[in-house]
Amino acid sequence: MVTRLTKARPRGGRWLGVLAGLAILLIAIATLMMAGAGPAYRGELISLGEAFNLLRNGVYAAGGAVTVSIITLLWSMVARRSTPALVASLVIVAAAALLYVPWQHWQRAQQVPAIHDITTDTQNPPAFEALADAREAAPNAVDYPGDTTAQQQHAAYPYIKPLILAEAPQTVLAAAQAEAEEAGWRIARISDNHIEATATTRWFGFEDDVVIRLTDVENGVQVDMRSASRLGASDVGTNAARIAAFLTSLEARLK
Structure with a gap:
């Protein structure tokens, strides 16, 4: 068997x-x-x-x-x-x-509020000049949106303020340019007191435009900045984070 x-x-x-x-x-x-x-x-x-x-x-x-x-x-x-x-x-x-x-x-x-244009100076925002045409061709406007956006920004990002540096204007300008280049931004124009550049997000490649403005003040140089998305009603905090990180790094560079 x-x-x-x-x-x-x-x-x-x-x-x-x-x-x-x-x-x-x-x-x-x-x-x-x-x-x-x-x-x-x-x-x-x-x-x-x-x-x-x-x-x-x-x-x-x-x-x-x-x-x-x-x-x-x-x-x-x-x-x-x-x-x-x-x-x-x-x-x-x-x-x-x-x-x-x-x-x-x-x-x-x-x-965060559904805004996409952030600046350290909501009363007199740095203006886009070299990048005006590129922004005209994009969905979002060239001009700063106005008081409603300013109020929402102040409520959500109270830390976004101008930076005062006790340095010569050319020193600050050179440092700001170096920071922008290290960040990988595409620089559109540099003048004596003005830098315009475009930052591109890593994943989707969204383009956000940046203006850096230097103004002589009694204690040195005031650095104002504006970062605005070309596309989308909300930047989900990206532009505020960009400004805060840039100004922190700029201040550290000049210490």
């Missing part, structure tokens, strides 16, 4: 492996969509609306990956299968890391 030996089927069957594979596929798709949206728009392969749709669909795919992973993890615990459980756990961690940036961006958007 011949006894046939059969290999025991793992608890949970092959479906646990299928679910784990599906979770991996969904998180891979989500990563490609979310990571590729910015570069695709920056490379002019898709429109801004299409890029945002990619981001949105990437979030949905990441959410789907989490859902499938939770089911896989719970089923694996019941079936006592360690490999699918490990895969599901790793996918959940990857999804959390992937969703952190858009979640943080959304959180910041809820906390």
Whole structure:
């Protein structure tokens, strides 16, 4: 009599492996969509609306990956299968890391006003001259938006103020130029008391224009600055952060 030996089927069957594979596929798709949206728009392969749709669909795919992973993890615990459980756990961690940036961006958007033009001098903002034509061609205006924006700025960013430096104007100008160049800004014009440049965001390549104005005062030189986005109603705090970082670095450079 011949006894046939059969290999025991793992608890949970092959479906646990299928679910784990599906979770991996969904998180891979989500990563490609979310990571590729910015570069695709920056490379002019898709429109801004299409890029945002990619981001949105990437979030949905990441959410789907989490859902499938939770089911896989719970089923694996019941079936006592360690490999699918490990895969599901790793996918959940990857999804959390992937969703952190858009979640943080959304959180910041809820906390700041929907403005995109920030300046240290809301009464007499530094004017765009060399970049006026480029801004005319963009959706956002060349001129400063006015009192409503100023009031919102003062409430949200009270620390955005002029910088007074006890240095010679040419020394401050040279330091400001060096800071702008180190930041990777594209300089459009430099005069005796005025610098205009364009800063480009890393991911989507959005262009924000910057003006730095130097004014002689009794105690030295007053540095005023303006940073304004060409596109979008809200900059999500980007321009205020740029001004604060620049003036802090400029002051440190001249100490």
